[in-house]
Amino acid sequence: MGAVLTAEFMASVGTIHRFTSADALAAASGLAPVLTQSSGKVRHSRSVTGGNKALKRVFYQASFCSIQRDPTSRAYHDRKRAGGKRHHQALIAPARRKANVVYAMLRDRRPFQARPPLRLVA
Structure with a gap:
């Protein structure tokens, strides 16, 4: 995340202890x-208008920035x-992944470390 996005994230979240999990x-x-x-029908859909x-x-x-610069x-x-x-x-989908990663980084107080890609052995 860039400096502006990080500042906006911290302003919106405040402290990570507000959330019990990455899902929250x-x-x-x-x-x-x-x-x-x-009426008896159950659907899972993404909320377009919900949330902060x-x-x-x-x-x-x-x-959006990561798909332009990060090959993974x-x-x-x-x-x-x-x-x-x-x-x-x-x-x-990758935005949700980023929410999980940011939550784990703040919870564990560790910087991000990318895992090396898995290689299949024949």
Whole structure:
């Protein structure tokens, strides 16, 4: 995340102890699926209008920048697109991942360390 996004994130979140888990952070930012029930029908859908809009913007913008500069994020985005997701949906998926990573970094007080890619041995 850039300096502006980091400042906006800290202003929106305050302290990470407000959230009990990474799922709670994702739900507060509007990135978690929302259960919709009506007359016996149950659907899981993403909430377009729910959550903290500033926080959602932070993760969305971070996701957008990462698919342009990070090959791992780009490959994840391309897999989602190949799976039939639209561009916006394919951007929300890595944004949710980023919410999980940021929560873990702040909870454990450790900097981000990318894992080396797995290689399949034949």
